[in-house]
Amino acid sequence: LAKTTQPISMDSYEGQEVNITCSHNNIATNDYITWYQQFPSQGPRFIIQGYKTKVTNEVASLFIPADRKSSTLSLPRVSLSDTAVYYCLVGDFYGGATNKLIFGTGTLLAVQP
Amino acid sequence: GAGVSQSPSNKVTEKGKDVELRCDPISGHTALYWYRQSLGQGLEFLIYFQGNSAPDKSGLPSDRFSAERTGGSVSTLTIQRTQQEDSAVYLCASSLPSSEQYFGPGTRLTVT
Numbered sequence: 001l002a003k004t005t006q007p008i009s010m011d012s013y014e015g016q017e018v019n020i021t022c023s024h025n026n027i028a029t030n031d032y033i034t035w036y037q038q039f040p041s042q043g044p045r046f047i048i049q050g051y052k053t054k055v056t057n058e059v060a061s062l063f064i065p066a067d068r069k070s071s072t073l074s075l076p077r078v079s080l081s082d083t084a085v086y087y088c089l090v091g092d093f094y095g096g097a098t099n100k101l102i103f104g105t106g107t108l109l110a111v112q113p
Numbered sequence: 114g115a116g117v118s119q120s121p122s123n124k125v126t127e128k129g130k131d132v133e134l135r136c137d138p139i140s141g142h143t144a145l146y147w148y149r150q151s152l153g154q155g156l157e158f159l160i161y162f163q164g165n166s167a168p169d170k171s172g173l174p175s176d177r178f179s180a181e182r183t184g185g186s187v188s189t190l191t192i193q194r195t196q197q198e199d200s201a202v203y204l205c206a207s208s209l210p211s212s213e214q215y216f217g218p219g220t221r222l223t224v225t
Contacts, residue, residue: 034213043117043204043216044156087155101146101206101214103155 004088009108018075020107022088025069030092033064033071038085038106047086048073075109083111117217119205125223126195134190134220138207145188146206146214147172147180156204162188195224 005023012018024033032051036044048055050062050071061074075082085106118137126132138145147159158172162182173179177195182188192199202221206214 041218043206043219045216046213049213101148101156102158103148105155 004090004104006086006088006104006107008105009110011110011112012078013112014079015077018078018082018109018111020073020075020086020088020109021070022073023070024088024090027068027090028092031068031090032092033062033068034089034091034101035060035062035073036087036089036101036103038087044087044103078109078111080111080113083109085109117205117207117215119203119217119220121220122218123221123223125225128197128224129194131191131193132195132222134192134203134222136188136190136205136207136217138186138188138205139215140186142207142209142215143185144208144210144214145182146208147188147190148204148206149201150204150219151201159190159203192222195222197224200224 003026032049034049035047037047038044048057048060048062050064052064052068055062063072085108087103087106089101117139120135124132143164145162148156149159150156160167160173160180161169164185165182177193180188180190190203200223202219204216204219206216208214
């Protein structure tokens with residue numbers, strides 16, 4: 001599974017758009033990019049997954065450039081309840097033997113009022 | 114059930130005792146995973162089940178750790194002769210084949 005690098009922490013204010021970038025220089029052809037969100041005392045929750053270009057759902061957007069060596073999770077108009085740790089994962093989730101998730105330390109997003 | 118459930122939610126045990134942690138996956142999910150999260154750290158993969166078999170046990174930290182799954186549903190993670198370094202939150206996740214994983218709330222284990 002490809003190693004990922006993301007900022008340890010970010011600060012934002014309510015109503016702002018937040019962009020969290022993840023670097024994955026060694027991404028393989030079959031790898032997908034997946035983001036999870038984790039609140040204190042809870043298990044991680046799947047947010048979004050993509051392979052290339054742009055993916056959007058009701059929660060977030062995921063932007064992936066053509067070289068796929070990085071990706072950006074975009075959270076529109078954050079609220080206090082978006083304060084959480086956000087994990088970027090890269091792997092062959094649809095063909096791997098186990099699909100086990102390798103988590104880094106994630107990005108702690110702190111949203112201020 | 115609506116989601117993955119785990120029990121107990123909290124467990125305090127004395128060093129040297131054995132503990133059992135239980136995971137009830139989402140009905141119909143064939144894949145089941147155990148992870149461990151130490152305070153302030155990311156998640157560490159422990160073991161993966163597909164049905165009742167465990168093709169990947171590579172994350173189990175020592176032979177004191179074992180897990181089983183019966184009937185393709187409930188799984189139990191057992192830690193024998195617990196040590197203080199075993200203190201962590203143990204998370205279980207389940208999924209359909211090659212699909213996103215749904216996590217339970219975890220069991221917080223404290224070894225005193």
